[in-house]
Amino acid sequence: MTIKFKAGGLFPTLTLPTYQGEVIDLGKPSEDASWRLVVVYRGKHCPLCTRYLNELEAMKARFLQQGVDIVAVSADSEAQVAQHMEQLSVSFPVAYGLTIEQMQTLGVYISHPRSEQETDHPFSEPGLFVVNDQGQVQIIDISNGPFVRPDLNVLLSGIAFIRNPTNNYPIRGTYE
Known part of the structure; x- marks a missing residue:
């Protein structure tokens, strides 16, 4: 069962390793930013994820101008992320090893692979969280398939x- 994450709620503490060799708290921005964009992606098997992450890299400087840094995360293993990095041109942290329990905490949809080739x-299906300087989730976007993701230009202008x-x-x- 997946829970619905509350808008304005505190982003949970989720600590994971990154391909870059660090251990990070997904929701805490780096020293260069006061907000963080957390992009949950499906994994190396998803060509739409590869394209989206590469598009995000092309806009990284513009997000930083708004005080927002970026982290991407998937349930892939370290070896799968290493293979995926051959297709990615990203300089932001790419975390891996997201567990089912962590996916459920985030409220993202979870899928079984269609085959071992996948x-x-x-x-996780795609999820996007913008965490503000108070640690609150300012923006949430969750999809049950790879074909629906926020337009990055629209997202950036909204953040601005x-x-x-x-x-x-x-x-x-936040209405209850």
């Missing part, structure tokens, strides 16, 4: 709008 483990203090834009979707 992958050898259950994996939200971060502009004259707009006084609250976290949306």
Whole structure:
């Protein structure tokens, strides 16, 4: 069962290794930023994920101009991420080893592979979380398939709008 993550809630502490050899807390931005964009991707088997992550790299500097750094994460193993990095041109951290329990905590959809050629483990469908400087989830986007993901230009302009203090834009979707 997958839970629905609460908008405005605190992003959970999820500590994972990265391909770059670090251990990071997914929701904590680096020293260069005050916000963090967490992109949960399906894994090396997904060509749409590869394209999306490479597009994100091309926009990395623009996100940093808005005070937002980037991390990507999947349930892939270290060996699978190493193979995937041959197709990726990214400089942001790529974390791996996301467990089923961690996927459930994030509220993302989880799929079984269609075959051993796809992958050898259950994996997350796409998820995207923008974590603000208070550790709250400012923006959430969760999909049950690889074909629906936020347009990165629209996302970036939305973040710029939200971060502009004259707009006084609250976290949306908090009605209970």
